[in-house]
Every structure is written in C-alpha cells, then in structure tokens.
Amino acid sequence: MQAFGQCCVQGATLRGIEAFPVDVEVVVSPGMPGFLVVGMPDAAIQEARERVRAALRASGFSMPMEKVVVNLAPGSLRKTGSGFDLPIALGLLAATGQIDRSLAQGRLYVGELSMEGNVRPVSGLLAYALAAQKLGCDFVCGPSNDYVEVAGVRQLVLGSLGRLRSASFGSVRARSCSRKADPLDFSDIAGHEAAKRALQIAAAGNHGVLMTGPPGSGKTMLASRLPSILPPLSEGEIMQTALVHSVAGEDIAPVLAGIRPFRSPHHSASAAGLVGGGSPPRPGEISLAHNGVLFLDELPEFKPAVLQGLRQPMESGRTCITRADGNVVFPSRFMLVAASNPCPCGYLGDKERECTCTVPQIRSYQGRIGGPLMDRIDLHLTVRRTMPGEVMNSGGGTASATLREGVLLGREYASWRRAREQDCETDSEDVRSPARLVRSCALSEKDREFLERAAQGSHMSGRAIMRTLGIARTIADMDEALVVERRHICEALSLRLREGG
Amino acid sequence: MARNGRERKEEAYGAGPAGEQPAASAHGVAADAQGGVASVQGCVVSVQGGVASVQGCVVGTQDAEANARGACGARGSSIGARAVAPRVRHPPIDGPRWEIERGDALYPAAFELVSAPPKHLYLVGDPSALSEGLAVVGARKATPYGLGCARRFARIAARRGVVIVSGGARGCDAEAHRAALAEGGRTVAFLGGGCDKIYPAEHRGLFQDIVNAGGALVSEHPWEFPPVPYAFRARNRLIAGLARATLIVEAGLPSGTFSTADEALSAGREVLVVPGAITSASSRGANRLLYQGAMPIVDDESFADALFSIFGLLKQEGSPAAPCASDASCMANARGASKSPYAPGTLGALGTSGASNASAPSDVSGAPSSVALSGVFADDTCNEIVRALRAEPMDLEELYVVAQRLRPSEDARAWLMECMAVSEAAGIIARYPDGRWGPAARA
Numbered sequence: 001m002q003a004f005g006q007c008c009v010q011g012a013t014l015r016g017i018e019a020f021p022v023d024v025e026v027v028v029s030p031g032m033p034g035f036l037v038v039g040m041p042d043a044a045i046q047e048a049r050e051r052v053r054a055a056l057r058a059s060g061f062s063m064p065m066e067k068v069v070v071n072l073a074p075g076s077l078r079k080t081g082s083g084f085d086l087p088i089a090l091g092l093l094a095a096t097g098q099i100d101r102s103l104a105q106g107r108l109y110v111g112e113l114s115m116e117g118n119v120r121p122v123s124g125l126l127a128y129a130l131a132a133q134k135l136g137c138d139f140v141c142g143p144s145n146d147y148v149e150v151a152g153v154r155q156l157v158l159g160s161l162g163r164l165r166s167a168s169f170g171s172v173r174a175r176s177c178s179r180k181a182d183p184l185d186f187s188d189i190a191g192h193e194a195a196k197r198a199l200q201i202a203a204a205g206n207h208g209v210l211m212t213g214p215p216g217s218g219k220t221m222l223a224s225r226l227p228s229i230l231p232p233l234s235e236g237e238i239m240q241t242a243l244v245h246s247v248a249g250e251d252i253a254p255v256l257a258g259i260r261p262f263r264s265p266h267h268s269a270s271a272a273g274l275v276g277g278g279s280p281p282r283p284g285e286i287s288l289a290h291n292g293v294l295f296l297d298e299l300p301e302f303k304p305a306v307l308q309g310l311r312q313p314m315e316s317g318r319t320c321i322t323r324a325d326g327n328v329v330f331p332s333r334f335m336l337v338a339a340s341n342p343c344p345c346g347y348l349g350d351k352e353r354e355c356t357c358t359v360p361q362i363r364s365y366q367g368r369i370g371g372p373l374m375d376r377i378d379l380h381l382t383v384r385r386t387m388p389g390e391v392m393n394s395g396g397g398t399a400s401a402t403l404r405e406g407v408l409l410g411r412e413y414a415s416w417r418r419a420r421e422q423d424c425e426t427d428s429e430d431v432r433s434p435a436r437l438v439r440s441c442a443l444s445e446k447d448r449e450f451l452e453r454a455a456q457g458s459h460m461s462g463r464a465i466m467r468t469l470g471i472a473r474t475i476a477d478m479d480e481a482l483v484v485e486r487r488h489i490c491e492a493l494s495l496r497l498r499e500g501g
Numbered sequence: 502m503a504r505n506g507r508e509r510k511e512e513a514y515g516a517g518p519a520g521e522q523p524a525a526s527a528h529g530v531a532a533d534a535q536g537g538v539a540s541v542q543g544c545v546v547s548v549q550g551g552v553a554s555v556q557g558c559v560v561g562t563q564d565a566e567a568n569a570r571g572a573c574g575a576r577g578s579s580i581g582a583r584a585v586a587p588r589v590r591h592p593p594i595d596g597p598r599w600e601i602e603r604g605d606a607l608y609p610a611a612f613e614l615v616s617a618p619p620k621h622l623y624l625v626g627d628p629s630a631l632s633e634g635l636a637v638v639g640a641r642k643a644t645p646y647g648l649g650c651a652r653r654f655a656r657i658a659a660r661r662g663v664v665i666v667s668g669g670a671r672g673c674d675a676e677a678h679r680a681a682l683a684e685g686g687r688t689v690a691f692l693g694g695g696c697d698k699i700y701p702a703e704h705r706g707l708f709q710d711i712v713n714a715g716g717a718l719v720s721e722h723p724w725e726f727p728p729v730p731y732a733f734r735a736r737n738r739l740i741a742g743l744a745r746a747t748l749i750v751e752a753g754l755p756s757g758t759f760s761t762a763d764e765a766l767s768a769g770r771e772v773l774v775v776p777g778a779i780t781s782a783s784s785r786g787a788n789r790l791l792y793q794g795a796m797p798i799v800d801d802e803s804f805a806d807a808l809f810s811i812f813g814l815l816k817q818e819g820s821p822a823a824p825c826a827s828d829a830s831c832m833a834n835a836r837g838a839s840k841s842p843y844a845p846g847t848l849g850a851l852g853t854s855g856a857s858n859a860s861a862p863s864d865v866s867g868a869p870s871s872v873a874l875s876g877v878f879a880d881d882t883c884n885e886i887v888r889a890l891r892a893e894p895m896d897l898e899e900l901y902v903v904a905q906r907l908r909p910s911e912d913a914r915a916w917l918m919e920c921m922a923v924s925e926a927a928g929i930i931a932r933y934p935d936g937r938w939g940p941a942a943r944a
Contacts, residue, residue, distance in 0.1 A: 194897040197914070212936065342935060349896070349935025354782075359641055359671055360701070362934075382896050382936035454926045487915040490922035494897065498932060 004028050004066065007094035009104045011072070011087035012131050013079045014124045016281060016321075016328035017247045019131035021108070023073040024084065026091030031067035037088070039072030042280075044082045051113045052089045059117035059161040064096050078325055080280045083122040086111035086142075089161060099164045107156070108132040111142040117161040119143070123249035126242055129153055140169060146252050147172045148242055184225045187399035191386050195222055198381045198495055200403045203229050204410030205474030208336040208376040210299075210369070210497070213383030214346045214353075219339035222383065223295045224262065226337060228400040229407050230293070232258030237291045240331060244290055248283050261292030263334075267301040271309045276330050281321045286313055287330035299340040300368040311372035336376050340369060350385065378467045380497040410478035417477065434466050441473050441484040451489055460496070468492045588724055593699045596712035599624040607631070614768050615742035619721035625696045626717030630687045634664030635808070636744035638737075638761050639673025639751040644783050644894070645931035647751030649942025650775045651676040654748055654804055659686030663812060666691070666744045668736065669708065669718070671701055673750050673758075678707060687716040689743070691736045694728030696720050734760065741765035746811045748773040748798065752786030759786040762795065773798050773807055780893040781939070883920040887940070890930050894939030 006027040012019040022039075035049045056063050070088050072079050087109040093099045110128045112120040121144035129150040132139035138154045147155060156169035163169070186196055195211070199222060202209045211219040233241060233255065241261060242252045255261065265274055265285040276284030286294055296302060313319040317333035342348040343362045348355040357365075421440060443451065455465050469484075472492035476484045585598045601607045601622040609631045612618045624631075635658045639647050655665050655677035665681040667674040669690035681688040688711055692700070696718050699705050708718055721739065722732060737760055741747050747765040749772065752758035765772050772795040777784020791797050798804050889895070889903050904917035921938065924930045931941035 192898065194901050349933075349937060355642075355935070384896055384898055450922075450926075454922055457926045457928065487919055490918035491915070493922045493925075494918055498936075 002097040004030065005095040005097060007091045007101065007104055009087040009091040009094070010108045010135065010137065011084050012108060012110055012128050013072075013077070013083070014081055014127055014247060014280070015077075015326075017124075017127055017243050017283065017330060019124065019127040020077060021131055021135055022077070022079060022084075023071075024087040024091050025071040025073060026088065026095045027069045027071070028064050028066050028092070028095045029069070033065050033067060035068045035070075037070045037072070039070075039075050040078045041072060041084070042078065042080045045072070045079055045084050048082065048085045048088055048113075051085050051115065052092065054115040055085070055089060055113040055117040055161055056092070058115060061093055061098050061161070064092070068092065078280075081122060081124075082112040083110040083124075083128070085113040086119055086140075086158070089113060090164070093161075093164065100167065103164060103167055107138040107140050108135060109140045109158075111140070111158065113161065119158050119160060121146075124247040126150070126246035126252070129155060130243070143170070146246060148239075148246075148252065148256065184228055185400045186222075186225050186228065186403055187397050189218060189221055189225070190397050192218060192222065192383065193398065195381055195383050196398050196403060198379055199226055200229065200406050201471060201474055201478070201495070202335070202337075202379050203403075204407045204478050205414070205470065206335050207378035207471060207474065209338070209379045209381060210377045211337070211339045211381045211383050212342050213339075214348075214350045214385055215341065217383040217385045219383050220295075220297055223293075223297070223337045223339060224264070225400065226293050226295075227260050227262045229404040230260045230335075231404075231408050231411055233260060233291060241291045244283050244287050244330065248288055250288065261289055262295065263289040263292065264295040264297060267296070267298045269302075269306065271306045274306055275309050275313060276319050276321055276332075279323070281323060281328040281330075283330045284319065284332075286310065286332040286334060287319055289334040290331045292334055294334045294336055296336070296338045296373075299338045299373070300365055304368065307373055308371065314372060314376050336373070338369070338373065338377065342366070342382075349382070352385075374497070375463075377497065378471055379495045381495070406478050409480065410474060413480050414474070414477040417482070437466065437469055437473065441469055441476075442482070443484055443489075447484070447486050447489060450486060454489075454493055464496060468496055471495060588697070593697055593705060594625050594708055594712055594718060596625045596709075597627070598696075599628050601628060609633075609743055611743050612739070615738045615764070616767065617738075619739065621723075622719055622721060623696055623724055624717050624719045626712040627687075627715050628717065630664060630689050630715060630717040631719070631743060632664055633743065633745045634658075634666050634689065635812075636666040636740045636747040636761075636765070637673070637677035638667055638740060638747060638749055638758050639677075640753055640756060640758055640783060641670055641672040641674075642753075642783070642934065643672035643676070643751055644781075644933050644939060645941035646777065646781075646939060647673050647783065647942075648676045650750040652680040653801075653942060654750065654775070654798070655680035656684050657801065657804060658808060659684040659688070661808060661812075662686065663808065664689060664716075666740055668692075668733075668740055669704055669711075670733075671704075675704060675707060677750075678711060681716075682710055682714055685714070687714060689717045689719060691739045691743075692718055692720045692728070693730075693733035693736050694720065695722050695724040695726035697724040698726060698728055700728035733757065737761040738764040738768070741770055742768050744770065746771035746773055746807070748775070749787050749790060749795070750775045751777060751783055752790070753783055754786040754789060756786050759790070762786075762790050771796060771807075771811055773804075775799075778892055778894075883924055886917065886920040887924055887929055890938055891940045894933060894937045896937045900938065 006025065009024045009026070011022045011024045013022050014020075035053070037045060037049060041048075053063055070091070072084070090099075090104055090109055094101050094104045108128065108131065110122060110125070112122055114120055119142035121142040125141055125144060125146060126148050128141065129139050129148065133150050133153045136152075138156055139150075140156045140158050143157050143159060155172040157172055158164070158169055189196070195218075199209065201207065203226065211222065213219050238255060238258065242255045245252045245255055245261070263285045269285065272278055272284065274285050276282060276287055313332045314336070317331065319330045319332045321328045321330070343355055343357040344365050345356050347353040348357065348362060355362075417440065421436075451465070451468070454460075455468075460468070468489070469492070472484050472488040475488040475491055476482075479488065481488070583600055585600050587598055599607070599622075601624060603612075603618060603620050607628045608622065611633055635655075637651055637655045637658075639651050643651075651673040659665055659681040663686070665677055665686065665688040667677045667688070667690060669675065669678065669692055674690075678688050678690060690708060690711055694700055699708060712718060719739070720726065721736065726732070734757065737757060741761050741764040744765075747762060747770055749758055749762055752762070762772050762774075772790060774787050774790045774795040775798050776791055777787055779788055796807060798807060885907050886900070886904070889900075895903070900917055900921070901914065904913040907913070908916050921930065925932075928941060930938055933939050
C-alpha cells in the first residue's frame, strides 16, 4: 500500500429518471487523518464514509492513515443516493495501490456496500446502464435480479470488494421474461357483458372510463382485469416503462414481459404520492402507470386538491416537478379508469335496496367528480350487482382472449388508418384534434343529421359530441369500417356521460 | 296602533295592493288615495283595479315611514287580512305580501275542512289565486315518466283555466308549476318554510315567475321560518285541502306524496292517480292508491272527463272569454299573462324536454303512445325494446339480455343500440337519474 496517490472513478447520480455521470476523485494526501467527501453530497453519501471504512476492513484491505478527500464532480450538482459507496471504495483502493489501477478505468461503478464488504444493488439500475451507454463504458453494479439488456453496454457484476483483488467480475444474466398467462382473466366475471364490451372499447381506443355502481358490483374486479386485454408493450414502451419502475424501485419483471402496468392508488394518497415529488423527486403513481392503466377507486373520496394536481400531467402526458435546483420530468401517459358509487349510500338504482339519500346529497356527491377528471373520461358505465345464481356461473363468461382480439384488431386498424391519413403519431394518441377526428369519421349526411338531432335532444355540449365521435371512431375501428356508420354512433351514444356531458 | 299591540314601522316598498294603480274609492271611514297608494285609516276599503277587495286595515304607504293606523280589528272579528311590506330591503321574492287570518274573507273556505286549519297564511303574490284548483303532486326523485306526466296534465288543466296547486318541491311539483306557467296559467305553491326562506334555493327563479304571473306563494309559517322537515309534511294537507282534486303522477311507497293523497281523502277531496308499471318502484304508491279506490287517469280523455266532473264546464281551449269556474281565474286570463318565459319549446333548462321539440299533436285526443316518430324511424322494429322498457325500466346489461333473446341470430347489440338511440331522440325513452333506461312521457 502506498501512502499517497489519487484516482478518479466514474460514478453516477440519479435525478428524476436520468442518471448523470459524476467523477469520483479520491485523493490521499499527507495531513491530519480524516475522511472528507465534498461536492454537495447528501446525507446518504456522507454516511458512505462509515460503510466504506468497515467494508474495506472486512475485505482485508486497509484504510489509509492519511487525509482522504473525495470530490464528487461537478461540484454544483447535488448528489444523492447510496450508489457512491462502491466508486469511493474503489477509488480509495486504487489510489493507495491496493488494487490494480486499471480497474478504475473505462467502467461506471454504482453500488452500495454492506459492512461485510458485499456489494448491494441500488434502485434505478436501468437508468445507470443507460448513462453508461451514453458514456460508452462498461457498467458494474451489485448482484440483482433486475437487469435489462442495454445495447452497447457490457454489464458486469461485482459480488464483493474482495473480488477486486482478482478482478473477477461476473456477467449479467438478463432476465428473459415470457408473458405467463395472467392470473386475472375476464372469464372470472359472470355476466356483465355490457361492462366487458365497454372496457373493450376503452382499451381499443385508450379512452377514459368511469364505472358507477353499488358496492360489491364488481367494479374493482373488472378494472383489475383490464391489463389482460391490453396489447403488450412495444420495445420502446418497455424501455420507458421499465426505466420509471426501476427508478422507483419497483419490480420490472412484468414490464419486461410486456404486461402493461396497473396502478391502483388508495384514495388517501397525497399529491406527492400520486403525481410525484419528494426530495429527491421520485415518480408518483401516475408515472408508474405510464403506458398502462391508472385506476382510481372510490373517486369521490380522493381529495379534490389532489385530483386538481392531475390536470396538467394528464393534458401533456408529462409530469414536471420543479425544485430549487431545476426541473425533473417524468413521463405520465396512461389510461384512466375510475370507479365510484352513484350516491353516498351507494344504492341508487339498485333493485333490491332502497336508496336513502336525498337529492341534494346525491347531487353534491356526484358533483365531487368534477373538472379535470371528467374531461378525460369518455365512457360512462353502470355496473350492477350480479344475482346470486349468476355468481356461481363464474368461469363461463367472455374470456379475456376473446376481448383482446377485438382490442388488437381495433388498434391495428386504427394505426393502419392513421398511417393512411398520413398522421405522424404512431402510438395511440388520445388527444385528437376535432377537425381531424371529424374528417376521419367521414359521416354521411344522414348520419350527421342523426347525430345532431340526438345531440340536440340530449343537450350535449360540443365536447360531448366530440367524445361521442371519438368513441364511435374506435367502435368502427374494431369493426374494420373505414367510415363511421350509424350503428357505431348509436353504441357510442349509449356509453356517453350523463348530465349532458 | 298596530294589532296585537306591536308597533310596526314599515318601509315604503310599493307595497299595498297593486301599488301602481290608483285607489278609486274607499268605503268606510276615511280613505285617501294619494298618487296611487291608498292610505286608509278605517275599516273597510275597496280598491278597484288591482285586487278585488281588501277587508281590513290596509296599511297606508307613503314615502318614508308608515304606521299602521286605524281601528284594526281584534282577532275574531271580520277583519283579518293585511297587506304588509317585506321585512328586509331586498326580499328573495318580489311581490305584494299579505298576511291573512283565519276567518277573513280572503281565507279560503276550503281550509276549514282540513285537519288543524292554519290560523295565519303568509302569502306573496295574489291572494285571489287561492281558489280551488287542481293539486298536482309527485315524487321528488322523479323519473322522466313522472315528470312527463306532471307536465302533460298540468298543462292541460292550466289551459282550461284551472289553478295548479303544488308544493314547489323538486321533481314533479316543479314540473307542474312550470307547465302551468308555460300555458300562462296561475299556479299556487305551498312552501314548507316561510316565504322568505326559499327552499330549494334553485327554485327562486321559478317562485318569482309564479308570483309575476299572478299566482301565489303561501306558507302557514311566518316569513323567516326555517324550512324544517316536519313543516313539509304538514303543508301537504294545505295542498290537498285547497284543491278540489289531487292528481298524483308518481309516488313511491312510502312517500310524502302518498301522505298527501291520504290528506286529500280525509278532507273529502277527489284523488286522481296516474298508474305506472307494477314493476317500477317509483310508481308503487300510485298503484296502491288505485287499488284503494282512487280515480285512474290513463290518458288525456280520462283526464278531461275528470276535470269536467270535478270543475264543471271549464273554458274551452282556445277561447279566452268563456265563463270561468271562478271569478279569480277570469281575472287571471283577463290580465293576460301571456308572455311567459316557459313557452313550450324553450324548456331548455329541463333535461327531458327533447320531446317538446318534436311536433306534439293536440292534447285532447289520442293516447300518448300512438304518436308516429315523425320521419325518424318509421317501422316497428324498435317497438319491442320500447315495450320491454315500458314494462320495466332496465339498465344496459339487462337490455343486452333482452336484445339477445329478441334477435338471436343477428347482431343483437347493434340493433339494440340503434333502437335506443332513435327512441331516445324521439323522446320515448330516457335515462333515469339512477342510470336505468325507461319510458318517458311526452309532454
């Protein structure tokens, strides 16, 4: 071990869903014995000193008695996370000549150290791997289950500090995830054919759905089976979604298998939990639902302020969290499914039980679902309780496979049609410009009159008419019809929101 | 010296009977007509041109303060009604205000037959509207069917000069009031709380229109009395009591409407009931009343017959100068409250008014269900679904099952959707507030 020296190791810090490369410069110099970390580290990084010290000793290396200064460059970027343990330890060992210097070059090291010298994985490995891709170097981290194949990056595993002596890095086994049969299938639900049809339409066109029904009518069951009829994630979508999940520390295996995420936050969720936030900023439920489904059960129970905070992300498909040291952007384009009781007691419209609510109570309860969410909801679905006899028939209803066929058919037809219309978006866009939508529907004169008459009779607003057209267009896509016909419009009308919406 | 020893200082508000018209003469002790406002100190005053007659102490209103003066009668004597000025500068409802005591000439005789006749009536509007008319009551959580029936029959009755009496509540009551106003008729609303405590608040415009059209808002409780639940029950006896007959358009069981029918029967009034499907919970009370012997109203003709047997010869439709059932209604017609904001076709505020846009045939003849769907969808294929819905309101799931049964071979769903859209556009079916689909009566 040599007394003085310095070394620079490549590390990285997470900010949002992006990993920024950080140079970890370790300098061992004469002076008062001490271990200093500079460069705006956060508390976890400060604690790294103790972990590094113990890990070094446990692995049989020795801690230098001189002044050790670790600089995390660039100096003005705030560094967070416990992933700096490994590069700091490596730099220290290389600077004091206890390991081969060349190990520190050409690799990005990210990892936390245990007190015994083992390397622990940190969350966000995919983001770091992508950073390594940008830097053009290898990526070394601790043993984990969540590896994703990233083009052009050699990913290596370091089990413990002791292995550095022999420079024995393991190679990464990227998970091959095949899509197992979903445990949740629509055939579990008996009856509810109209509901299944409505969900099929919503899935095909990425429309927002509101389910209204008494307690125990099966709204949650229906919603949780929705991912089973959604098309699998595309390559690009897998990467995006896995990135967000990796950063949040969630299991990415289902994502890698192509299963769309299904997030169902409890209605007591705070704004930060739902939209994202905290310090350092972490993705919220809506970002975790990116490319998937966000299910808001018991919608009127959500705090109105929290729901208001959803307005902007839903408009733009991105969540922008602003902090003093800059903005962090998370993606958040999802399909919205909401469930609610029709009234405070829940039994309005129920055949068996009488509703005990007064009209003002009902109105104020239904009025709680207002504003930004109603803008994003295109389909309104009433779910009834099944009769006891029917419940025992479960297993015989329309299965997910059947419904999924319709969904895939609709989506394929829609993208073919759009490509034909020379649209530039290829992924399903749920914000359609009205003119484009009307053009793509290509209604005949009579059908147009029919729709106008129906709209007038029901006092539909312009927005409501557009929504109906959008749904009709999706139904026509599922029917492989180039032109929207009257029967498509009729079905769309039956699914529209009530109260003139 | 005011009555009951209370000194009351009132602001001039243009109160007093029909303040803009000059007081022609005063019978009695001393009367001055000054520029359109009568100041009377005395007993009996008759003012022509506005209200027919006022007995009692009419408060003189001159510019600033006015005192109630004169020999106001003690309770129990012939004098008991007075025009009063509102308590606040901007009352919720503008209009002439009256406090009528039991025993006064303006006090409706019909109230003597109800249980616990009210000692005082507090009224905004025209007291002569308190003639015996037709009460139209129904459920608050009304289905489009009930609303349509209320609208239809109230309109027919109002067109014939019958005063429509109801409770001003949400649902069928409000529909009946609006229909009467649309025909330019007079209507009376009995409120649960005082007339200055408007409940429900969203009916403020409706109540103001009722007063402007020559009708009245009445309460047996003082002006500022809060709208407490027991008061609403109690006022049902007044509705039933004032009218010669009570028409129930829709009632669940149990319901407030049902109790109104009971009150009518105990006051010896006729009860007319519109039946509903026996499977419909919203008509259970109405059907039970029929079983107990109420008169069924099954179409326009039976309603016209009932009106004839109860009210005698009424003015024929379209002839405004025919003999009236009572002086009051003649005056109403003569006053010509013709321009009403609620003319048919502009019922924009009401959700189920799609039917009013379609051409409505003459109301006198023809059953509601035999109207052709003018040019929209002329054949019979929709009727099966419509009939099924008339039998029992259903939601989309059940309709699916029915459609599958009716059209086993072809695309049942597309056919069902088309039927529903067309029928809804024609106003034959509508979406109920609880999400089910069911019949809607055309107005």
